[in-house]
Amino acid sequence: MKIIQVTDLHLVTPGETLCGLDPLARLQACIADINQNHSDAELVIFTGDLSETGEDVTYRALANELAKLVPPFRLMLGNHDNRIAFLNVFGTARSEDGFVHGVEDTAEGRLVMLDTLLPGKPEGRLDDVRMHWLQARLEEAKDRPVFLFSHHPPFPIHMPLLDRMGIIEADALYALLQRHGNVRHIFAGHAHRPIAGSWRGIPVSVLRGTNHQSALDFSPDRIAVTHEPPAYAVIFIDCNGVIAHFHDFLDQSAAYR
Structure with missing residues (x-):
């Protein structure tokens, strides 16, 4: 199965710039x-910060492009998003x-997409309602593999400022994932860095x-x-594993055959 992850679009009013x-x-x-190059992908998952400003106009622009x-595709929310404007x-x-979370069942297992948005704050939240939702989705999956998508990383990346903006309930999340016992991978955004490892x-x-x-600055x-x-x-x-290729889609380097 091939899926695509796209993250941190940070859309502003069309015609304006950011950074x-x-x-x-x-x-x-x-x-x-x-x-x-990947029209055969089973799914494209956008892991949050769709908007920079959280304004309706940015989500309308996104809808025009997604057409x-x-x-x-599936859309997730990040700390820059506005849940109400998005749902408009x-x-x-x-x-x-009322949250923007969901699942996608595939031949290779269950994809679970979290809503970690905490309005007005850069860090992520999984309150009781969202934790109970996740618990139910994991119980439904039983012994099937689960692949988790979250805007906020629940794990430290050892960039201190960004680590203070992770998921507040990371320990409780891990305990829940551990009880399921077959979470094969966590895919996250938020940090604007190419990072791989284990938690x-x-x-x-x-x-x-x-x-x-984000600059590589510790x-x-x-x-x-x-x-x-x-x-x-x-x-x-x-069934044998997960492989993620990070593709710099604006790279114009010559390719020699």
Whole structure:
């Protein structure tokens, strides 16, 4: 199974820029590249920070571009998003409890997409309602493999400022995942960095956004914005493992055959 992860679009009002870049143009290039090279993907998952401002106009712009995307897609929310404005445009994404979380059952296992948005705060939250929802979805999966998607990483990446903006209930989340016992991978966004490793035995990965990035800076009290290349992830999942390729979709380097 091939799926695509795209994260941290940070859309602003069309025609405006952010960090000296045009987020909408970056998204358009990303979608065009996916359509050209990965139209066979089973799913494209956008892991949050769809908008920079949380304004309706940014979600309407996103809807216009998603109409051009060939594979099916799922949308998640990040700390820059506004749940109400998002649902004004993408109302069908709402679950019964009002959050934007969901599952996708595939031949290779269950994909679980979390809503970790805590309005007005950069960190992520999994309150009792969302934890109970996740517990129910894991219990439904029984012994099937589960692949978790979260905007906020629940694990430390050893960049102190960003680590203070993770999921508040990370320990409780891990305890829940451990009880299920078959969580094969956690895919996250938020950090704007290409990162791979494991968290208490669970493989994890993070990737760059489609607009600006975070500098590789391990200082305790700062993070700088960079113009490192934007990327999306091409993820292959089967019974033998998970492989994630980070693709710099604007890279124009010559390819020699």
